[in-house]
Amino acid sequence: MSEAEGVDARFSGRLGGFALDVALAAPARGVTALYGPSGSGKTTLLRCIAGLNRFRDGWCRVNGEIWQDGERLFLPTHRRPLGYVFQESSLFAHLSVKRNLRFGQAVGARADAPAIAWDEAIELFGLAPLLDRAPRDLSGGERQRVALARALLTQPRLLLMDEPLASLDAAAKEEILPFLEKLRDRLALPMLYVTHDIAEVERLADRLVLMDKGRVLASGPLAALQSDPALPLAGARTAAVTLSGTIEAVDGDFGLTSVAVRGASFVASGQSGRIGERRRLRIAAGDVSIAVAKPEPSSILNVLPARIVAMEAATPNELAVILGLGEDGAGERILSRITRRSWERLHLAVGASVYAQIKGVALSRGDADA
Amino acid sequence: MPQSFLQPVVLTLELATVSTILLLTLGTPLAWWLARSRVPWKELVGALVAMPIVLPPTVLGFYLLVVLGPHGPGGALARLWGQPTLAFSFAGLVIGSVVYSLPFVVQPIRNAFAAIGERPLEVAATLRASPLRAFFAVALPLASPGLLTGAVLGFAHTVGEFGVVLMIGGAIPGRTNVVSTTIFDYVETGDWASANILAGGMVAFAFVAVLSMFAIERRFAGQRQ
Numbered sequence: 001m002s003e004a005e006g007v008d009a010r011f012s013g014r015l016g017g018f019a020l021d022v023a024l025a026a027p028a029r030g031v032t033a034l035y036g037p038s039g040s041g042k043t044t045l046l047r048c049i050a051g052l053n054r055f056r057d058g059w060c061r062v063n064g065e066i067w068q069d070g071e072r073l074f075l076p077t078h079r080r081p082l083g084y085v086f087q088e089s090s091l092f093a094h095l096s097v098k099r100n101l102r103f104g105q106a107v108g109a110r111a112d113a114p115a116i117a118w119d120e121a122i123e124l125f126g127l128a129p130l131l132d133r134a135p136r137d138l139s140g141g142e143r144q145r146v147a148l149a150r151a152l153l154t155q156p157r158l159l160l161m162d163e164p165l166a167s168l169d170a171a172a173k174e175e176i177l178p179f180l181e182k183l184r185d186r187l188a189l190p191m192l193y194v195t196h197d198i199a200e201v202e203r204l205a206d207r208l209v210l211m212d213k214g215r216v217l218a219s220g221p222l223a224a225l226q227s228d229p230a231l232p233l234a235g236a237r238t239a240a241v242t243l244s245g246t247i248e249a250v251d252g253d254f255g256l257t258s259v260a261v262r263g264a265s266f267v268a269s270g271q272s273g274r275i276g277e278r279r280r281l282r283i284a285a286g287d288v289s290i291a292v293a294k295p296e297p298s299s300i301l302n303v304l305p306a307r308i309v310a311m312e313a314a315t316p317n318e319l320a321v322i323l324g325l326g327e328d329g330a331g332e333r334i335l336s337r338i339t340r341r342s343w344e345r346l347h348l349a350v351g352a353s354v355y356a357q358i359k360g361v362a363l364s365r366g367d368a369d370a
Numbered sequence: 371m372p373q374s375f376l377q378p379v380v381l382t383l384e385l386a387t388v389s390t391i392l393l394l395t396l397g398t399p400l401a402w403w404l405a406r407s408r409v410p411w412k413e414l415v416g417a418l419v420a421m422p423i424v425l426p427p428t429v430l431g432f433y434l435l436v437v438l439g440p441h442g443p444g445g446a447l448a449r450l451w452g453q454p455t456l457a458f459s460f461a462g463l464v465i466g467s468v469v470y471s472l473p474f475v476v477q478p479i480r481n482a483f484a485a486i487g488e489r490p491l492e493v494a495a496t497l498r499a500s501p502l503r504a505f506f507a508v509a510l511p512l513a514s515p516g517l518l519t520g521a522v523l524g525f526a527h528t529v530g531e532f533g534v535v536l537m538i539g540g541a542i543p544g545r546t547n548v549v550s551t552t553i554f555d556y557v558e559t560g561d562w563a564s565a566n567i568l569a570g571g572m573v574a575f576a577f578v579a580v581l582s583m584f585a586i587e588r589r590f591a592g593q594r595q
Contacts, residue, residue, distance in 0.1 A: 052492050077495035078504075084496035092490060094511040103507070104497030154497055 004064035007032075007158060007190050011048045013055040020044055020055065020214045024192075026207065028063070031184050031191045033201045033222075036211035042194040045211070046160050049192065050084055051077040062158050062190070080158075083151030087163040089143040091135035097146050098131040104154040114155050115187065121149045125179060141172035145179060152183075159183075159191040165200060173200075178365075180204055185366050198233075202242045202282050203364055227322050227333040234322065234335055235314035239285040243332050244366075247277050256301075257363065263324070263331010267301045268361040282362040285320060285335035291355040292346050302358040308350050309333060311343070319343055323356050334358075375568065377544060378552040385460070385535075385548060386528040389467040390475075393524040396468070397475040398517065402505070404476065405483035420473045427470065431537025434466050438538065458540045463548070466538040467528040474527045475520040482516020483509065515590035519583055526579040530572065 005028035012021040020041045026032040034042040047053040049060055051067065051074070060068040062082075067075045091100050105118070122128050125145045135143060144164055151159065164180075165173045177200070184191065184204060193204060201208060201222070208225045210217040210233070218231055226233050226241045233239060245261035250271045259266050259279050266281055273279060295303060307329025310322040317340050325331030336356060348354070404416050422430055435457050438444030444456035444465075456462045490512060494504035510517070532550040539546030541555065549568055556565035 050496060052495070077492070078498050078500055081498075082496065084493075086489070086493065090489060090493045092493070092508060092512075094514075103494075103499070150497065 004061070007049070007060075007062050007192065009045075009049055009058075009060040011045065011055045011058040011060075013057045015044065015053060015055065018044065018214060020048075022211070022214070022216050024049075024209055024216065024219070026190045026192060028190055029188045030206035031193050031204050032207040032209060033205035034192060034194045034209045034211055035198070035201050035205075036196065036217075038196055039213070040211040041214040042196075042211050043162050044214075046162050046192060046194050049158075050082055050160055051075060051080055081154070081156055082158045082160055083154055083156035085144070085147050085151050085159075085161040085164045088167045089135065089140065090147055091138075091143055091150075093135055095135075096131070097127065097133050097135065097138070100135065100146060101127070101131075101150050101153055104150055115189070116152045116155070118153065121153055124182065125149045139172065140168045141175040144168065144172075144176055148176075148179065148183070152187075157189065159187070159189050161191065161193045163194050163196070165197070166195070177203055181365050198236070198238060198240075202240055203280070205242075223332065227335055229310045229312035229320065229322055234285075234320045235312055237286075237314075239314075239320060239335050239337065240282050241285075241332075241334050243281045243283065243334075245279055245281055247273050247275050247279060250275065259361075259363065261325070261332045263326030263329075264304045264306075266304075266358070266361050268363050270363060272363065273365075278366065280364045280366050282364070283334050283358060284360065285337040287359040288323070288334060288336035289357045289359075290321065290323070290336050290338055290342070290346070290348065291357060292348070292352070294355055295357060298357075300357050300359055302356075302361065304356050304358065306331075306334075306354055306356045308348060308352045308354060311348075311350060313340075316340075321348070323354070325356070327353070329353075375552075375564075378547050378549045378568075379571075381460075381546075382529055382548040382550075385463050385467060386525045388464050389471065389528045390521055390525045392464065392468050393471055393475040394517065394521055397472060397520060397524075398479055398510075400472075401476045401479035401516075401520075402483055402509070405480045419476055422470045423473050427531070427533025428537055430470060431466065431534040434462075434469065434534065434538045438462050438465060457538055458542060458546060460546070463535055463539045463546055466534045467531060470531055470534045471524045471527045475524040478516045478519040478523065479513060480516075482513035482519075485516075486512045515586055518586045522579055522583050522586070526576065529575065 007024065007026040010023040022041065022045055024045065034045060036042055044053055048055060048058060054074060056071050058068045058070065066073060067080055092103065095103065125148060127146060127149055130138060130142060130146065165176055181204065195201060205222045207220065208222045209219040210225060210231060218225055222242050225231055228234060243261045245259040247257055248260045248265065249258040252271060255269065255271050257268050257271050257273065259268060259281060304325055305327050306323040306325050308321055309324045309329060312320045314320045314337065319338055319340055321336040321338055323334050323336055325334065334356065404412055436442050438456035440455045445454065448454065448456045486509060490508050491504050494508045499507065530550065535548055536551050541547045541551035549572060553565050553568045
């Protein structure tokens with residue numbers, strides 16, 4: 001990856017009563033999630049990159065093209081080759097679905113070699129039956145599908161998504177997530193995805209930018225940040241890690257899939273792929289318990305040797321333990337949430353060899369570190 | 371008898387049509403600017419535009435007479451094509467009507483632009499639409515209920531105007547005598563039957579105008595949901 005590819009942006013200053021001081025880098029492809037509580041500045045950062053907000057002290061370069069250089073250069077939004085998906089339905093109420101899609105459709109040079117063609121977009125998002133409808137006759141999920149397709153049909157070189165699922169109910173979210181996964185795996189574009197929902201981060205993100213109070217707390221590959229004891233993610237009640245692995249065996253008799261990651265191999269329910277395909281695994285800290293000796297056979301599918309890498313108090317009585325998979329602990333890192341009493345009774349310590357018992361592994365498509 | 375009604379009715383419709391076209395042409399950009407500009411003095415302009423709502427029409431008519439008359443800039447302008455004055459002419463009536471009805475056109479259009487909010491225009495910009503294209507392809511269609519309301523109000527208000535057209539036009543029979551001033555003439559000369567016919571027509575027209583405004587509102591309120 002050359003330096004000029006991807007996104008490189010810095011903004012600092014005040015806008016209204018809000019202070020922002022951030023730097024962001026995103027690779028030329030894959031989803032970079034901007035995650036943080038509301039008011040942390042994620043949306044403002046996204047809007048600055050789009051040119052919808054303007055800080056005097058700002059710098060933004062996308063795929064080698066400078067979009068803002070302080071006050072010397074500021075490309076207006078309509079000259080920036082980006083796609084933007086807003087949180088709430090942003091379809092034009094006076095236009096049909098088809099005319100909404102046509103509104104931003106690239107014309108001229110970019111249309112000759114489109115990253116996504118009209119027919120392809122219609123097919124990918126299942127829009128054929130909706131084309132002649134008015135936006136007001138669509139469900140929330142359908143509207144966001146149209147909005148996504150419309151953004152992509154402009155043939156953007158950067159896709160910005162501002163909590164595209166936040167206004168949807170759980171069922172509609174589940175309807176859209178597979179589309180977003182497909183886009184992530186298919187498009188060679190940098191994608192910035194703003195969310196305050198960690199479940200979306202776990203499903204979609206390759207990289208993570210953790211934000212708080214207008215600043216960047218940390219940024220890097222998703223799994224590294226999830227298992228960093230210094231960051232708030234590892235200690236959260238819903239803490240989990242997202243690993244990527246390769247399917248190495250499919251057991252048709254029992255309906256199980258084995259997925260190899262660095263330092264271990266997991267068995268998960270379901271047989272949704274072929275050997276060699278990449279999968280994301282989500283392992284929740286609450287589903288991982290620790291044993292000091294190899295446990296008796298039980299119904300738990302995954303019992304893996306590991307080493308304790310670090311420990312951090314999550315609450316006064318609960319601990320977040322970071323485990324390195326493998327006898328030597330050099331493999332992928334996972335989290336375990338245990339009580340302080342267990343830690344003391346089992347005489348656990350950093351560096352100790354243990355067995356991790358994992359009750360649940362969720363598989364989804366794609367790669368966690370593209 | 372009907373022949374004598376025809377001339378003021380036709381003149382009134384001509385005046386209202388020309389005025390409404392001018393009102394929309396001037397009022398739409400003005401309303402856009404008032405709705406979106408961030409300059410602090412824009413409300414001064416807004417107040418000036420709204421003045422005719424509270425000013426007595428005779429006062430407005432008087433100053434228009436001064437400005438458009440032989441000794442004002444309007445007279446100087448009229449001399450370019452050999453006329454002594456802009457007052458007491460169709461052009462004078464149009465200018466008076468436009469000034470007088472402007473707030474009734476600008477206000478609903480301004481409200482409609484304000485109600486659209488920033489978002490559709492931001493969306494348009496992210497879809498590569500230049501500000502000009504965003505205005506014509508997004509803002510104008512979305513504000514169309516306001517534009518229609520403004521057009522109906524402007525037209526109806528021009529048709530119903532009396533004080534300003536009397537001052538600036540002088541109610542010259544056959545030239546500047548519109549329906550409202552003709553009714554006044556009939557009453558002055560004791561021809562109540564004729565006054566009644568024209569006045570009744572105005573009542574019917576006003577009812578249709580108000581009804582069509584409600585219909586516009588209903589139709590678009592349903593569409594936006």
